[in-house]
Amino acid sequence: MEREQKVREWLKGVYDPELGVNVVDLGLIYEIQAEEGETLIRMTLTTPGCPLHDTIIGGVRRALEDKPEVGTVKVEVVWEPSWTPERMTPEAKEQLGAL
Template sequence: MEQTTHLLECLKEVYDPELGVNIVDLGLVYEVREEPERVHVRMTLTTPGCPLHDTIVGAVKWVLQENTNKTDIDVQLVWEPQWSPQMMSNEAKEMLGYF
């Protein structure tokens, strides 16, 4: 399995608690890459003022630490491009009734 694919599969264990859908299918993960000393994640949230910011970022760090044995997990939250429902996978859209 390709490295990035493996990391994305791991991140599917992290759910947005309000929506009940994982952050990958929601389209919140823009980039994930494993470097020799760390894992870097560039992601967003559904809204800039998301009250679950710390919970979601903490879960991302925990899941990647557990699955890569790396302790340096760099999570960069970005607001550009702004998230929109069109970024969701078809599975997420179906779960949330977008069809």
């Protein structure tokens, strides 16, 4: 399994505490760049004023920091493109009753 896919799988263990859905299935992870010694996660949140910003970003860091193949973890929060419910996987939509 390539490094980016491993990182994506590990990030499925990070949940939005309010919604109870992982950040990958919510569609919050926009990009993963996993190179030797460093992993960059480019992601967003459901709203710019999300009160759980630090909790979710900290969860992403903690999910990866103990993995030797990840190296240094950098998390960049971006707002473009804006998150919309269409970014969610079918599983997340079903879990939230959006289908």
